Amino acid sequence: MSDLETLVARVLAELRSSDAAGAGSAVGTTPTARPQQAATASGSDLDIDVPDPTGEAGRLRIGVANPVDADALGNLRRTTSARLAVGRAGPRPRTGSLLLFQADHAVTQDAIYGVVREETKAAHDLFSVTSQAEDRQTYLLRPDLGRRLSDAAKAEIDKRCKKGVDVQIVVGDGLSAAAIDNNLADILPVITQGLSSAGFSIGTPFFVTNCRVGVMNDINAIVRAKVLLLLIGERPGLGIADAMSAYMGYDPQPGKTDADRDLICMITRGGGTNPLEAGAYIVEVIKRMMKHQASGVRLREIVGEE
Amino acid sequence: MRLRSTMFGEVYDFGSIKEVLAKANEPKSGDQQAGIAARSAAERVAAREVLAEIPLSALRENPAVPYEIDEVTRVIDDAVNETVYSEIKGWKVGDFREWILANSTTGDMIKRASTALTGEMVAGVTKLMSNMDLIVGAKKIEIVKHCVNTIGRRGTIASRLQPNHPTDSVEGIRAATYEGLSFGSGDSVIGINPSDDSVSSVSRLLEMTKEVIDTWEIPTQNCVLAHITTQMECLKRGAPVGLMFQSLAGSQKANEGFGISVGLLDEASALAKKHCWPAGPNYLYFETGQGTALSADAHYDADQLTMEARIYGLAKRYDPYQVNTVVGFIGPEYLYDSVQITRAGLEDHFMGKLTGLSMGCDVCYTNHAKATQNEIENLMVLFAAAGGSFIMGIPMGDDSMLSYQTTSFHDIASIRQAMDLRPLPEFEAWLEGIGLWKDGQLTAAAGDASFFLRR
Numbered sequence: 001m002s003d004l005e006t007l008v009a010r011v012l013a014e015l016r017s018s019d020a021a022g023a024g025s026a027v028g029t030t031p032t033a034r035p036q037q038a039a040t041a042s043g044s045d046l047d048i049d050v051p052d053p054t055g056e057a058g059r060l061r062i063g064v065a066n067p068v069d070a071d072a073l074g075n076l077r078r079t080t081s082a083r084l085a086v087g088r089a090g091p092r093p094r095t096g097s098l099l100l101f102q103a104d105h106a107v108t109q110d111a112i113y114g115v116v117r118e119e120t121k122a123a124h125d126l127f128s129v130t131s132q133a134e135d136r137q138t139y140l141l142r143p144d145l146g147r148r149l150s151d152a153a154k155a156e157i158d159k160r161c162k163k164g165v166d167v168q169i170v171v172g173d174g175l176s177a178a179a180i181d182n183n184l185a186d187i188l189p190v191i192t193q194g195l196s197s198a199g200f201s202i203g204t205p206f207f208v209t210n211c212r213v214g215v216m217n218d219i220n221a222i223v224r225a226k227v228l229l230l231l232i233g234e235r236p237g238l239g240i241a242d243a244m245s246a247y248m249g250y251d252p253q254p255g256k257t258d259a260d261r262d263l264i265c266m267i268t269r270g271g272g273t274n275p276l277e278a279g280a281y282i283v284e285v286i287k288r289m290m291k292h293q294a295s296g297v298r299l300r301e302i303v304g305e306e
Numbered sequence: 307m308r309l310r311s312t313m314f315g316e317v318y319d320f321g322s323i324k325e326v327l328a329k330a331n332e333p334k335s336g337d338q339q340a341g342i343a344a345r346s347a348a349e350r351v352a353a354r355e356v357l358a359e360i361p362l363s364a365l366r367e368n369p370a371v372p373y374e375i376d377e378v379t380r381v382i383d384d385a386v387n388e389t390v391y392s393e394i395k396g397w398k399v400g401d402f403r404e405w406i407l408a409n410s411t412t413g414d415m416i417k418r419a420s421t422a423l424t425g426e427m428v429a430g431v432t433k434l435m436s437n438m439d440l441i442v443g444a445k446k447i448e449i450v451k452h453c454v455n456t457i458g459r460r461g462t463i464a465s466r467l468q469p470n471h472p473t474d475s476v477e478g479i480r481a482a483t484y485e486g487l488s489f490g491s492g493d494s495v496i497g498i499n500p501s502d503d504s505v506s507s508v509s510r511l512l513e514m515t516k517e518v519i520d521t522w523e524i525p526t527q528n529c530v531l532a533h534i535t536t537q538m539e540c541l542k543r544g545a546p547v548g549l550m551f552q553s554l555a556g557s558q559k560a561n562e563g564f565g566i567s568v569g570l571l572d573e574a575s576a577l578a579k580k581h582c583w584p585a586g587p588n589y590l591y592f593e594t595g596q597g598t599a600l601s602a603d604a605h606y607d608a609d610q611l612t613m614e615a616r617i618y619g620l621a622k623r624y625d626p627y628q629v630n631t632v633v634g635f636i637g638p639e640y641l642y643d644s645v646q647i648t649r650a651g652l653e654d655h656f657m658g659k660l661t662g663l664s665m666g667c668d669v670c671y672t673n674h675a676k677a678t679q680n681e682i683e684n685l686m687v688l689f690a691a692a693g694g695s696f697i698m699g700i701p702m703g704d705d706s707m708l709s710y711q712t713t714s715f716h717d718i719a720s721i722r723q724a725m726d727l728r729p730l731p732e733f734e735a736w737l738e739g740i741g742l743w744k745d746g747q748l749t750a751a752a753g754d755a756s757f758f759l760r761r
Contacts, residue, residue: 064754068754068757069756069759080481080706081471082481082701083701084701084755086701086702088489088753090748091716091720092720101679112673140642141335141339235673238711
């Protein structure tokens with residue numbers, strides 16, 4: 001049996017025993033000890049089925065061999081989301097914590113370099129345009145190009161979109177395709193239903209590839225909506241790769257900045273604001289913008305004065 | 307002024323020293339974004355051919371930002387030792403490179419020359435250096451500073467323990483501090499990036515870290531990396547500050563974006579000398595990083611390496627305990643991938659040492675840069691080989707507050723074991739005394755945060 005197989009079997013056995021012991025209280029075996037012999041003797045009858053280590057139990061698992069105070073160490077671990085009490089193999093991380101880190105980083109890379117699924121766009125009748133950043137590398141290198149529409153995009157939007165509506169909804173990939181794929185189906189119906197019940201007219205929604213927030217200005221120069229809402233993927237953090245942000249602006253025009261916008265960030269089912277709740281909140285913010293005909297710092301000043 | 311070179315029969319003309327400096331730079335996405343980078347690989351080398359022939363005096367006389375409008379330029383130029391300058395002003399940049407690398411040139415000789423250098427000279431010679439040149443050159447220069455600990459001695463590498471928490475939970479930060487100490491991290495500083503910049507919250511974190519230092523009699527210094535005006539207010543109200551921190555940029559305009567000026571830094575430095583609790587005499591901690599001036603639109607068409615070199619000239623005025631280049635934090639629009647991040651880390655370390663600073667490196671990257679933890683580990687080794695003073699220590703290298711990845715508690719122990727480097731001397735004695743470190747490696751008791759619950 002190869003060293004690798006032995007290792008996999010040992011990790012598996014540890015994971016099972018930690019599951020049995022309950023989250024957060026299991027103490028790892030001494031990593032410097034000789035690897036235990038796995039129960040299976042040959043490769044042919046291997047049965048490997050690794051449980052998902054990315055849940056809370058996996059993250060809170062104690063990897064320190066023979067801690068001074070195991071219960072207290074578990075308590076220290078629960079004071080923070082930082083990766084504490086992971087233990088070590090010599091000076092290096094243990095295999096489980098190394099692979100968990102790699103899993104977390106892997107999904108951020110897939111989110112950044114991924115492409116929003118065609119089904120996601122089709123389900124909400126979104127047509128697609130592209131910013132002046134034609135490919136992903138250009139997009140990452142030149143934020144300024146992601147803030148501007150290409151000529152083709154301008155023509156397409158001009159041709160297909162209703163003009164002068166109350167609210168224009170735009171979806172952009174931003175830095176996370178997963179944010180759109182995982183959250184759009186939840187958040188969009190809540191927003192459109194909420195806005196319709198409030199009596200607002202809604203424009204023709206569409207999707208922007210290689211999108212930065214500043215593109216809102218270019219878009220509204222064409223559609224001239226009162227409020228523009230952009231749902232866009234956030235830069236993935238380690239462990240949360242599918243967070244979406246909602247940027248809203250009253251009458252966005254070239255020259256407008258973040259100070260003129262309102263923002264709801266960290267919209268995700270994985271440890272942020274639930275997309276259903278976020279959708280309802282977005283509707284409330286837009287109602288306020290319509291009432292006061294303002295957004296951003298100006299809106300906060302007006303609301304503060306009342 | 308004629309600035310011309312010919313390569314393979316092609317003639318290259320450059321309009322200004324600033325243009326030569328920018329085009330001579332290794333490829334950086336920030337310089338490309340600014341529209342000042344060489345347009346081809348050949349033009350880059352052609353610029354270097356010219357740069358190698360430029361005398362140091364011409365670099366002093368053509369600063370990136372004019373003396374009259376920029377206090378960073380004035381601070382650096384006014385500090386030049388004219389006697390030493392008169393000896394070196396005729397040196398061409400290409401000869402200066404060879405002088406630094408010559409085996410007959412000692413670290414002390416370089417330190418003497420350093421008293422006559424401006425940022426543009428430091429940047430100029432750096433552009434002619436290969437990565438290995440940067441390692442060999444920096445390795446010669448031993449810069450030793452003292453606060454509670456003695457940082458920078460040859461054969462040592464320190465670690466900043468960075469126990470950040472998303473909402474500044476005192477207990478969460480204490481737990482991460484214990485974990486870091488148990489791996490031998492924390493000799494450079496126990497330094498927290500706060501999410502709440504208020505005087506009361508920052509003071510609370512200063513008091514907690516000082517209490518841990520006192521309880522365990524740890525030879526180190528504490529710091530909360532709030533805005534310097536917040537830390538000054540904390541000091542005035544009696545909070546225990548070990549090191550005073552501030553981020554710096556390379557032009558007056560960019561520093562205004564940070565809400566600082568030379569006058570304010572002078573005031574902070576005087577206040578630190580009067581009220582910080584350690585022995586000193588080096589009480590300041592600065593952070594830098596290529597691209598900050600451009601991001602504030604305050605780069606005056608100078609390249610990001612030159613603007614970075616100017617920060618070191620400004621930092622030197624305050625004789626800081628340590629300076630840290632946060633090399634990959636700024637994002638791919640300034641340093642695109644691990645090749646650029648690696649290069650920038652080695653450049654910054656060399657430039658800092660050449661300027662006379664104790665230099666650390668936050669060897670790091672964001673998720674949208676083309677880099678992984680493997681490349682970060684590579685740069686950490688190169689940095690240690692170059693004689694770098696300190697790196698960061700973060701739980702598993704994943705900062706739970708700032709959302710970026712850097713070096714871990716495991717990494718500082720690993721780099722010491724793999725490269726026969728030691729913790730700072732006072733800290734090493736302490737680690738050995740409490741039984742976490744012996745014979746250049748972690749003991750069986752190390753890596754267990756609950757070790758620190760006994761007192």
